[in-house]
Amino acid sequence: MALINCPECKAAISDSAFKCPSCGHQVKKPKRTLFGKIVKIVFILFNLLMIYSIFAGMGASGDVINNAASDAERAGAALGAGMGAMMLGILWVVGDIIIGTLVFLTRPKA
Ligand SMILES: [Zn+2]
Structure with a gap:
């Protein structure tokens, strides 16, 4: 599990997360x-x-x-x-x- 930056708010999020926990932006499509x-x-x-x-x-x-x-x-x-x-x-x-x-x-x- 690595950390990536949310394209919306630039927060560090897990690359296995589908949604950014801070802004709710959908990072990956399920x-x-x-x-x-x-x-x-x-x-x-x-x-x-x-x-x-x-x-x-x-x-x-x-x-x-x-x-x-x-x-x-x-x-x-x-x-x-x-x-x-x-x-x-x-x-x-x-x-x-x-x-x-x-x-x-x-x-x-x-
Ligand atoms: Zn975000």
């Missing part, structure tokens, strides 16, 4: 760790994947419902699509809670 960055990217990708899955799923089940030969087949496809959407919704919420917690825990500390 940074995410590499793991924190990966977690954040995973979080964004996960949400994009979920949005994509829901749209892709809706399109696919819509085709089955329109092309079904019988009412039973149509009902089955509609039920399957509903169940699939519900499962996907649960997966989305659970995934967001788990990854969201990691994003929160790895947030940059000031």
